[in-house]
Amino acid sequence: MLKIAWNSLYQHPLPSGHRFPMEKYNLIPEQLIYEGTIRSDNLFDPGMAKEADILKAHDIEYVRKLKQGSLSADEIRRIGFPYSDLLVTREISITRGTIESACYALEFGVSFNIAGGTHHAFRDRGEGFCLLNDIAVAAIYLLERELVKKILIVDLDVHQGNGTAVIFQRHPQVFTFSMHGENNFPLYKEQSDRDVALPDGTPDSVYIKKLDFHLQELLDIFQPDFIFYLAGVDVLGSDKIGRLGLTGKGCAERDRRVFTMCRKNNVPVAVVMGGGYSENIKFIVEAHANTFRQASELYF
16 A cells, blocks of 8 residues: 655745745645545654654754754754744654655555655754755664665755765665756765766756666665655756756656666665755646656556
8 A cells, every 4th residue: 555644734834935835745645636646545644753763863952953943043044944833843744754654665665755855954954945854864763673774765856965965974774875966056065875966957868877877786786675765856857946957757757767676676665755846836746746656556
């Protein structure tokens, strides 16, 4: 059964004019239910992550400031969202959603969090719309409970997963793979275990060829028994800030390749949705919906 983390907190409203499209978190499940790809009982409310789990990936002082609302103006500016208690609660729920999705992936082969992919959050700070690193928290959760032994993080958001890279720099059980735009945020790139930087305008054919090569090689060499897949759709040519050149068809093919390799190698995969900033919201929703469709077709 396809299990998908979602609740009403995911659509936390932002001030008018803010470029982050929060409405997509409602529109994606509505579209998938309307077309019959999922039913309402595929969705589950994850609740809240425990502080003890969050502190496995984040410093206690940073978490304290988040919860108490005592971040400095510079720390809030780095995050990019105006601070609110509701925003922090949302992030804690999303983090729990990724933990639970990972557990469901172990049972069913694949699972989703409609939000998540907050890969710019470092151990001691937030950045780039990311307060808590949900994948990092969930990965450590699985490892500490000995549910898995080796995790591959496949980060295909257009932005490098800098926070994730730093958190796992000296963690041999986690391999970080980021394929991203070389000229995009963050200006200073951290070092993942493998970084593939793509030039502006990279088209479908080049992107898919590179993905095929690197992902298959990492599956062969690292031999993970679990994958977290960050499926950002800011790789689209229509994206306002992405700078790559993928079409909707190419983005769907990217997803199909990832899921096909996971199935072929019998590796469970938990999917988080990452970014997407096309001017027209329908392009964002359609590209994200394609990720769910590909998984549904291949697994169920």
